[in-house]
Amino acid sequence: MITFSENKLKEAQRIINRYPQGKQKSALLPLLHLAQDEFGGWLDVPAMDYIASLLNIEPIEVYEVATFYSMYNLKPVGRHVFEVCQTGPCMLRGSDQIIDYIKQRLQINVGETTPDGMFTLKTVECLGACGYAPMMQLGKTFREHLNEEKVDQIIEECRSKAARNN
Amino acid sequence: MGKKLLIDRVGIEGIRYFDTYRKHGGYASVEKAFKMAPADIVEEIKKSGLRGRGGAGFPTGMKWSFLAKPEGVPRYLVCNADESEPGTFKDRYLMEFIPHLLIEGLVVSSFALGSNRTFIYIRGEYAWIVDILEQAIEEARQNGFLGNNILNSGFDCEIYVQRGAGAYICGEETALLESLEGKRGNPRIKPPFPAVKGLWDSPTVVNNVETLAAVVPIINMGGDAYSQIGIGKSTGTKLISACGNINRPGVYEIDMTISVEEFVYSDEYCGGIPNGKKLKACIPGGSSVPILPANLLFKTAKGEKRMMTYESLADGGFQTGSMMGSGGFIVLDEDQCVVRHTLTLARFYRHESCGQCSPCREGTGWMEKILNNIEYGRGKMNDIDLLWDIQRRIEGNTICPLGDAAAWPVAAAIRHFRDEFEWHVLNPEESQKRNYGLANYAEPREVVAS
Ligand SMILES: Cc1cc2nc3c(=O)[nH]c(=O)nc-3n(C[C@H](O)[C@H](O)[C@H](O)COP(=O)(O)O)c2cc1C
Ligand code: SF4
Ligand code: FES
Numbered sequence: 224m225i226t227f228s229e230n231k232l233k234e235a236q237r238i239i240n241r242y243p244q245g246k247q248k249s250a251l252l253p254l255l256h257l258a259q260d261e262f263g264g265w266l267d268v269p270a271m272d273y274i275a276s277l278l279n280i281e282p283i284e285v286y287e288v289a290t291f292y293s294m295y296n297l298k299p300v301g302r303h304v305f306e307v308c309q310t311g312p313c314m315l316r317g318s319d320q321i322i323d324y325i326k327q328r329l330q331i332n333v334g335e336t337t338p339d340g341m342f343t344l345k346t347v348e349c350l351g352a353c354g355y356a357p358m359m360q361l362g363k364t365f366r367e368h369l370n371e372e373k374v375d376q377i378i379e380e381c382r383s384k385a386a387r388n389n
Numbered sequence: 390m391g392k393k394l395l396i397d398r399v400g401i402e403g404i405r406y407f408d409t410y411r412k413h414g415g416y417a418s419v420e421k422a423f424k425m426a427p428a429d430i431v432e433e434i435k436k437s438g439l440r441g442r443g444g445a446g447f448p449t450g451m452k453w454s455f456l457a458k459p460e461g462v463p464r465y466l467v468c469n470a471d472e473s474e475p476g477t478f479k480d481r482y483l484m485e486f487i488p489h490l491l492i493e494g495l496v497v498s499s500f501a502l503g504s505n506r507t508f509i510y511i512r513g514e515y516a517w518i519v520d521i522l523e524q525a526i527e528e529a530r531q532n533g534f535l536g537n538n539i540l541n542s543g544f545d546c547e548i549y550v551q552r553g554a555g556a557y558i559c560g561e562e563t564a565l566l567e568s569l570e571g572k573r574g575n576p577r578i579k580p581p582f583p584a585v586k587g588l589w590d591s592p593t594v595v596n597n598v599e600t601l602a603a604v605v606p607i608i609n610m611g612g613d614a615y616s617q618i619g620i621g622k623s624t625g626t627k628l629i630s631a632c633g634n635i636n637r638p639g640v641y642e643i644d645m646t647i648s649v650e651e652f653v654y655s656d657e658y659c660g661g662i663p664n665g666k667k668l669k670a671c672i673p674g675g676s677s678v679p680i681l682p683a684n685l686l687f688k689t690a691k692g693e694k695r696m697m698t699y700e701s702l703a704d705g706g707f708q709t710g711s712m713m714g715s716g717g718f719i720v721l722d723e724d725q726c727v728v729r730h731t732l733t734l735a736r737f738y739r740h741e742s743c744g745q746c747s748p749c750r751e752g753t754g755w756m757e758k759i760l761n762n763i764e765y766g767r768g769k770m771n772d773i774d775l776l777w778d779i780q781r782r783i784e785g786n787t788i789c790p791l792g793d794a795a796a797w798p799v800a801a802a803i804r805h806f807r808d809e810f811e812w813h814v815l816n817p818e819e820s821q822k823r824n825y826g827l828a829n830y831a832e833p834r835e836v837v838a839s
Binding site: 241287295347356363365 | 463472473474475476477478481506512513514515516517547549551552553554555556557568569570571572573574589630631632633634638639640672676717719720721725729730733734736737740741743
C-alpha cells in the first residue's frame with residue numbers, strides 16, 4: 224500500500240489542523256498537491272484512495288475534485304513538463320512560435336511525452352505572467368521572456384539535471 | 390510622478406523581510422487600528438471610497454458593513470489571490486515583492502471584521518509565492534503581529550495560505566469558497582451572499598489582494614485623505630498590469646488622475662509601442678472587458694479625453710466604452726489579428742467554464758468552434774451573426790458572471806472589428822498568410838493631436 228513518508232505525514236497533519244473541527248475535507252486540494260509531488264508527478268487511484276482515507280471521506284469525493292482541477296495529472300507525465308501559455312497576451316508576444324519551436328526541438332506534439340519519458344509538452348491558459356511573455360511553467364517555477372536560445376538552455380538544463388540524478 | 394501608496398517601497402533592498410519592512414513604516418496601521426473600534430475601521434474604509442480591486446469595483450466599506458454578525462458564529466475573511474484573468478498579474482507582483490503589505494492589511498481587516506482564521510486562496514501555479522507568504526506570516530507571528538493576543542489587544546488571528554489547483558473559475562468568490570471547502574469549484578447560486586452564508590456556512594468577506602493591501606494606507610492616512618486622491622468615485626491608487634505590444638510591460642501603480650494616452654505613451658508607464666508600430670486596439674481591464682479600437686481608447690465618443698478611472702473607462706457603455714475591470718491592460722499593435730486574439734480568449738473561457746449552466750457550457754464551446762473556423766479560413770458570412778447571437782444568449786442567463794465574461798469580448802470584437810471578421814471570411818487564403826493590419830482604424834496619435 225502507498226503511504227506518505229513520516230515527514231509528509233506530519234505536513235499533512237499540519238495542514239489538516241488549519242481547519243475547524245469536522246472541516247478536514249478542506250485539506251483536500253493541498254493534500255492532493257502533496258501526493259502528486261510525493262508519488263511521481265501524477266495521481267493514480269490508489270493515491271487518491273489513500274488521501275480519502277487520510278481525510279476520512281469517500282473516494283468519490285476525491286475523484287470528483289481531482290478531475291476538476293487542471294493541475295492534477297491523472298496520467299503519468301514526463302520528468303519535466305513544459306506548460307507553455309498560449310492565451311492572448313502571450314500570443315501577442317510570440318507564444319505560437321515558441322510552441323512550434325519546442326515541438327520541433329523535442330519532436331513531439333502538444334500533449335505528448337518524449338519516448339525517453341524526459342519531456343512532456345502541454346499548452347496552458349494564462350498563468351499570470353502576461354507582462355513577461357512568452358512564458359512557460361516548469362515544475363514550481365515560471366520561465367519567462369522565452370526565446371529560442373532560452374528554450375535550448377532549459378532543455379539542456381533538464382537533461383543535465385537528469386544525468387546528474389541517475 | 391503620481392502618488393504611490395502600495396508598491397512605492399518595492400525598490401528597497403530586503404523589503405520582503407519583516408525587519409526592513411518594519412523599519413520603513415511597516416505594521417504602523419496595525420498599531421493604529423488596534424486603538425480603534427472595529428466599527429470605526431469599517432467607517433474609515435467607507436470614507437475612503439475604496440472599491441474592490443478584483444474586478445467588480447464594489448465599494449469595500451459597504452461590503453464590510455453587510456457582514457452578518459450572529460452571536461456565537463465565527464466570521465471569516467478570505468483573501469482572493471486566485472488572479473487568473475488573462476492580462477492580470479498585479480497581485481502576484483504585490484505578494485512577491487512586498488508580501489508584508491498584504492499580511493499587514495489582513496491583520497487590520499481581520500480585526501475590523503472579527504476573523505480569527507483568515508485564508509489567502511492563491512492560484513496553484515504561484516507555488517513559489519506560497520513560500521514567500523508563509524515566511525512573511527511566520528515572521529509576523531514571531532514579532533507578535535499574528536497569533537494569540539496580538540499586541541496585547543486580546544485579539545487572536547491566524548492566516549493560512551491555501552493553494553488552488555488550476556481553475557480560473559475559483560476566482561469567482563463562491564466557487565473559491567467551494568474550493569476552499571475541498572470541493573469542485575462550482576459557483577453557488579446567490580443569494581445567500583457570502584456575507585451571510587460563506588465559508589462553512591459562516592458569514593464571510595471575500596476581497597482581492599490589492600483591496601486588502603490598500604487598507605494599510607487608508608488606516609495610516611485616514612479615509613478622508615485617501616478619498617482626496619483620484620477623480621470622483623475613483624479614489625486612491627490602482628495597480629495596472631500592462632502587457633502586449635508595449636515597450637515596458639509590467640506592473641504600475643497609478644493614482645487615478647492620468648489619461649489613457651499618458652499611460653500608453655509615457656516612459657513612466659508603458660513607454661509606447663515598440664518598433665515604431667501603431668496602436669490598433671486595447672483591452673484595458675483584463676480579458677473579460679470589451680476591446681476598444683485605438684480611436685475610442687484615448688477619447689470617448691463625446692470627444693473627451695479618456696482617463697484611467699472607473700467612470701471614464703466605462704464612458705459610453707458597451708457601445709463605445711469598456712471597463713477598469715481587474716486592471717489588466719492588454720495592448721495590440723497594428724500587426725495583430727483581432728480574430729485570432731478573440732479566439733484565444735474564447736478558448737480560455739471554454740476551457741474554464743465549470744459546466745453547470747448550459748448557456749455557458751455550450752455557448753463557450755460553440756463560440757470557440759466558430760471563431761476557429763473563421764480564423765482558419767473556413768468561416769461563412771452568417772457565422773458572424775451566429776456568433777453575435779450566441780454571445781447574446783449567454784449574457785445574463787447564467788449562475789455566475791463567467792458567462793458574461795465570455796460573451797463580452799466576443800461581442801466587442803464583432804462590434805468594433807466586424808470588417809476584420811468579414812475580411813477573413815471573404816479572403817480565406819490570404820488571411821492565412823497575412824494579418825488584416827491596421828486597416829481603416831484611425832491612427833490614435835492624430836486623433837489626439839486634433
Ligand atoms: C469568473 C470570475 C473570476 C474572478 N476572478 C477573480 C480573481 O482572480 N481575483 C479576484 O480578486 N476576484 C476575482 N473575481 C471577483 C470575485 O468574485 C470577487 O468579486 C472579488 O474577489 C471581491 O473582491 P473585491 O471586492 O476586493 O474586488 C472573479 C469573478 C468571476 C466571475
Ligand atoms: S456561468 Fe459558466 S462558469 Fe459560471 S456557474 Fe455557469 S457554467 Fe459555471
Ligand atoms: S497570457 Fe500567458 S501568462 Fe497571461
